[in-house]
Amino acid sequence: MPISPYVLLPRASSVQETPASEKGGGGAPAPLLGDAGLLAVPFSPDLEPEVGLPVPVAALLAHYEAEGAAGEIVEVPVAHGDAVGRVLLYGIGDGSASALRKAGAAVARRGKGRDAIRILLPEGPVAALVEGALLATYNFRIGEAKSAPVAIVEFVGDDVEAEVTRGGTIAEAVSFARDLTNTPSSIKTPAWLAERAVEHVVGTPEGGEKDGGDGVRLAAKVWDEAALLAERFGGLLAVGQGSVSPPRLVELSYRPEGATRHVVLVGKGITYDTGGLSLKPTDNMKFMKTDMAGGAVVAAVIGALASLGTRIRVTGLIAAAENSFSGTAQRPSDVITQYGGRTVEVLNTDAEGRLVLADALAYADAELEPDAVVDIATLTGAIGIALGKDLGAVFATDDGLAAELTEAAESSGEGLWRMPLIEDYVPALESSVADLANIESGTTFGATYGAGSITAALFLREFTGGRPWAHLDIAGVGRSGADEGIFSKGATGYGVRLLLEWLC
Template identity: 60%
Template sequence: MPIETTPVLADAHSAHRAHGAHSPQSAHGAPGTHGAYGAGPAPDADLVAVPFGPGPTAPASAPWLESPVPVDALLAHYEAKGEPGEVVEVPTVRDGGGGVRRVLFYGVGDGSAAALRKAGAAVARRAKGRASLSVVVPSEGDGAALAEGALLAAYAFTVGNGRSKPVGEIVFVGGDERDLKRGEAVARAAALARDLVNTPSSVKTPAWLAEQAKAVAAGSGLGVRVWEESELGEFGGIRAVGQGSISPPCLVQLSYTPENPRAHVVLVGKGITFDTGGLSLKPTEGMKAMKTDMAGGAAVIAAMSALAAFDAPVRVTGLVACAENSISGSAQRPGDVITQYGGRTVEVLNTDAEGRLVLADALAYAHAELDPDVVIDVATLTGAAKVALGVNLGALYATDESLAADLVAAGEAGGERLWRMPLIEDYREMLDSDVADLANVDRRMSGAAGSIAAALFLREFTGGRPWAHLDIAGPARAASDEGEITKGGTGFGVRLLLRYLTAAS
């Protein structure tokens, strides 16, 4: 019997309170909470958040800021510095003197996008459990980042009657409505990725993930194609990884084509809906978070969902290679040799290095059939990347300097940072096989430079096209709430991909 899941994202609709778009739906249609843009704080808002600090500030007095103590004196009393993430809560008189309202003075720092994103997250978390929150937008600065931070921090995903109760409604007061709507659209896309990642694998089979992609395509005006069991004949990597599971693998293709596209970008996402490691079985602790092993595929689906809303000027094709890496009598074995799309043979020395096998098929297909100008793959690929960079940075490998620079810049601007890693040619020989064209891991089984070796393996299937590989094993999942990040799937990659794909507009 399906488990009922409820994703919750506080989002926003128009100032005149016409019915607006709800948060992304779960497979069972549970809606999120909602909010609005307005010209002044909602009269019945439980909390009002007002900016202050060395950067842009709100007026020091207003009808809804009535207090027997001047605002400056209040802030001085609390020794408030106005740093981003700082929140000072004080009681004030409600409009008309009818009781007490709580006001959150929130620091905005230098008013940069990063500072406002952190500030928005701080006020949303302080309003947790409240019915409503009115956020006064600074007169200067990036309102999109403020909305993005607040809405993402108000995200929650529960199974049944979960304990997480984010703020029910957020009203953004002032600011540029176009900026706020842009921030909302980015937050909704990231929340969609989180929903997909956080869904339990008892629900999230490859077929389920493909159905979610179809639903996204229908709602976003995308083309869609799904290769299922009998159609996967040439995709030897996808078939091999999925052959041990009762849930068959598949390949999903989403297509976005604007008028007069300036280029064609292919996004490739790893869609391993659960990873036991296969016969190279993971220990229990290593398996607990493996419902999130399709975070790269989720990022691709979610980024594709928002392209039309941002009028992205490039043609984008998204490929998500979906499989469950399980154990059974039919599972692939260490020592098996498989034939990837395009004919290259691979000796499988470790069945827990399965992500690169499904990605290799998709990359080879993209090169042979789609003629892209740029290829970018996104995957929770190696624990080595997490060891090297921790949980706040994604590893970036690239064969093109301009592409690498653009992705790093997009990550910095969107709050999803990347660190450029080297493709060391001396390490390529580690992947030579005695019986096939390649081995899927270092044939010496040393485990050294595991993230680099995985990137070098993928490069073999790109046909020499401009290519970047994002290993997001660290930042794709979080163990606790921090800033706009919530525990569980983070949706990492969605924001930076959207910035990269829309940068030319």
């Protein structure tokens, strides 16, 4: 499984009363390690570990100069029948969500290759710890795994069922987004992506409606190539015309009874990006199977809403296409007509994400009447240069929406930095033959104005109809280069936690 399965056990499962003469650590209860012989127990400067050990716990921590920082671990061998077990004293820092998330990930990674790890939860909100532990077990591999994560995670605590369920639901949603994004493009065509997204939400790849329980209706619809042509989704058709795998537009609907607010999420779903005739260099092309990360996030978020119980109406749009090159591919200097009638001069076919997003944004404005629109996309390499690998970018036309998303990002542990929409840069999008150009007219990326991520956002804004809108550029944060913390090498699923925190 992509993340390890988990169970919740009562706190009594972690300790057992033993005769005083056999108790370690000054008479503390001795640990029940479980079948795998691995028990993790929290501590901090304000929290003493609840575990019996062969030596006094305070002296042990002093010996290792352990301070209880988030993710700090002191490993202690203990008797486990005829074998040797391990107790992991794990630091939880200040007990904040970010500290607990880090602690959970550190502990879960210590269980790698084992049958199970038993984690004693601290008091209070622990959803972030559960989320961190499970995400650290994520594994995507086609073929036999070289080193498997822990087979099962046992969380131990009382009156924490809701917290464990929330943490598990969010981790599973992130895992689903990572799975879609990590899947090779030899499998992941636009049609395949559409089927997986629809199946995830309504249970069948054919679409239709489903009762989500608690007064919630779930629905899914897919536009194939013929429908896109009939309804004039010119951006999707232009980007996809060079590939043997035709484009798709996916609409996923979450409708709870009594909803008074409607949010539309739009995800870029480029299942592979060669750059088209404006061909990418080989090194830049290696990871382009992840160029649909935004679409994966949208599908994962819609699929998790019912479990988390939000009462906001949410519609997800995934604009899916493969940007390839062939005799039928669009050419630099082509003029296309986007959904709704705006014309665009395509000066660089590698600026394709904004073309498919523009169709979806224009459709949302014209047909869905949302109160707010948020798009998410691996849109520009420029944003990775500006903000690096730890911060996503948010561009927004509404200060309140920007503040809500930034606050949700901080709570969820996904860094986000607001970037400006600079009006002086709007002339960069002027075209002599169309309403707009898809990059700076007559130049390569950023030659005069620079700020490629800003001009890309300004382009998208043209299709939002003046509604409250935010654009999340996740090109720098959508992929991890290493197994570390909650991340595994490959897709990060960035945006799932942020958007679920915002909506739920």
